[in-house]
Amino acid sequence: MDFPKGLSLFHGFFMTFLLCSNAVHANQNYKDALAKSILYFQGQRSGRLPLSQSQNLRWRSASGLADGSQARVCI
DSSP states (O other), X not given: OOOOHHHHHHHHHHHHHHHHOTTSOOOOOHHHHHHHHHHHHHHXXXXXXXXXXXXXXXXXXXXXXXXXXXXXXXX
């Protein structure tokens, strides 16, 4: 499928505008993103969890300890 020459020229200018515009640049907070990622992965853990102060999700307890027991499989 061939596009009209003017249309592809428009897309070229539009993409150049987006790449060079200040509107594309966002204030990135890597410290906040890392903290949220660690919190997410702590919430996804299963098995025996530590009872220490390093556990940020205090409501989260051990889970999945009996998985596979009905089939007599140690997971």
